[in-house]
């Protein structure tokens with residue numbers, strides 16, 4: 354849903370300006386990512402504000418308060434557990450199970466993704482991975498860094514041309530860089546027959 358401060362594309366005035374001024378596909382994509390992140394934050398803030406006033410929110414708040422009260426009670430007088438066990442073992446079991454799961458969850462290895470505010474993500478990480486499920490997905494979607502082989506023969510230059518074209522298509526190489534790259538590849542192509550990589554005797558190294 355669009356907000357009052359957004360245009361038809363979901364941009365704020367400032368974001369729209371950046372989008373119009375963007376010089377290439379990658380810069381436009383970056384502005385879109387910025388917009389999406391802002392909208393996500395706004396959604397989250399809005400949800401946090403409205404949640405306690407919803408029926409579901411109230412139930413969860415009551416639950417959290419009751420859980421905290423139980424924990425405090427048992428910390429202050431551990432012998433209450435025995436009485437509770439005799440009087441209403443089922444309810445005490447529910448409480449104990451929750452405490453146990455919570456302690457387990459707190460010991461689970463955490464995602465090591467550092468968020469833009471510098472804080473670690475701290476969500477439980479996926480088995481055998483560094484990140485949680487969400488940050489793994491985000492990393493997979495991020496374009497990989499563009500790299501070139503050493504341009505020391507005609508084959509390598511041909512590979513570089515193919516990689517450059519591919520990079521332009523998949524977004525790992527922006528248009529400005531592609532223009533510069535084309536220049537260097539032309540230079541490499543015209544030099545490749547003239548240069549040798551082993552200097553002659555007496556030549557300056």
Ligand SMILES: [Zn+2]
Nearest residue numbers: 464474485488
């Ligand atoms: Zn994470």
